[in-house]
Amino acid sequence: MKLTPEQLAEFAEQGYIFLPEAFTPEEVEVLRREAEQIYRSDRPEVWREKSGAPRTAFAAHTYNEAFRILGAHPRLIEPVEQFFGEKLYMHQYKINAKAAFDGEVWQWHQDYGTWARDDGMPEPRAMNISVFIDEVMPINGPLMLIPRSHTQGTLPAGHDKQTTSYPLWTLDHDSVAKLVEEGGIVAPTGKPGSVLMFHGNLVHGSAGNITPYPRKIVYLTLCAVSNHIRKPTRPEWIAHQDFTPIETVADDALTAYARSGRLAAE
Template sequence: MQDLYPSRLNEEKIIPRVDKTVYSKKQQGEYSLNNIELDEYEKNGFITFPNIFKEDEIQQMIQEIDLMADNDDLIKNEEFICEPTSNKLRTIFNQHLFSTLFEKLSKDPRILNKVKQLLGSDVYIHHSRINIKPAYQGKSFPWHSDFETWHTEDGLPNCRCLSAWVMLNDNTEFNGPLYLIPNSHKKYVSCKGKTPEDNYKKSLKKQEYGVPSLKAIEQLVKDSNIVGAYGKAGTLVIHDGNIMHGSCDNISPFSRTNAFFVFNSVENIPTKPFGAKSNRASFLALDDYEPMKSN
């Protein structure tokens, strides 16, 4: 299969995106996007929906995370990742497989109607994760395109994928929010450097490969800017798989926790990795391609 997005090579390049951003405008249910929202997503590569989830729903999710984090058997699993410099929990992968509450959330029509519309097909979960930035100790995530990793290390052929995530705390300018570069999803940064064996074991704590240079980031913001994904708990954000994003350390006294679901089109099933000798661990690229149905 032709590699449309070569990366992890001898030099860094910025190449045009080949794939669509919005695959369909056809309504997929009550919670589909309207034309104005579709145009915003097409232009910027992300869109934010305040007040999608109610306070009691958010509290149930937070309590569920606390239960998982306090389960001595669960936290032994490789899906539970700690901070690079402490034993504080950084990420829980595939929460929808450990929790019926998050499994139900993954099929919520408030999310799934929008996702199926944008990707223009049935979808499955490539993986899910809960990103936690503890107050005063949560570490940064460098600038990166998720799709660059999913393509080079997981074998997703095309960028027909996205992340839909729910803010479980208020995300402010102080507690390590996600930063995005609008319109950067239309360019692909082919990163420099050969992928090490089992790169994911280090990259989940501190990513070093698939990270663009300062020069590339300067080029991406030249005709754009940097924005923060700020919002109250209960806000839903959807961002394209290739948008350039990152986040800073959380040095505030306020924790920041977000629940992510990575959706991929059933017409974009992974093949062999395009820029690594072997696939990442199976929990990072789930192989249940059964089309998801809304609750």
């Protein structure tokens, strides 16, 4: 999948683009089913909220075939290769849960702030590209973005280890208020299978989910190989140290996997 010149220009200006329903219901269903199975497992890669509800599952591409395929899918890899002009490696991979009723906040932050401070990533030549596994609605804790905030560079941040179960380099209220005054806030919503791609310095966060509707999103953090991390401080399954360039799978690989599973069950 290639981005159009108009999409590339929109990304450069706004810091994100949204691609509705880039994956089919059949492809999404196998991911949803296997994500729920992963959340039920007792793995160190699965982090939980204080309530015990799943918060995120790291490195699923290393122990689950469906998510391995997704992590090398051309609909996700090719647009980012196009943007950076070189091959990519997987810096981080996670399935964020935002569980029904119990999903907690993700404070306002920039992803590159963490990648630079905790992992020694030289430049913001990495970004998140996400796939909606559930429908993301205005009411179930959608990701909120501050358009054009990526143009401000890497902002000062404090290391918040208390608010949630996941430590995060967060922005203070005054900084967020100033950015919002200039750029506003958007919250992309859409059907399962939609894709959101955003700059590593785009400021974003999400509120808690007190609805009965879960909101699972897969995030691939794709980094230019030449920009690999230099001073990792986090476990390898959080900040990967295998800088092998990603080779894409066939475009129908996820569909083939989903159908092979159904045939085996029959």
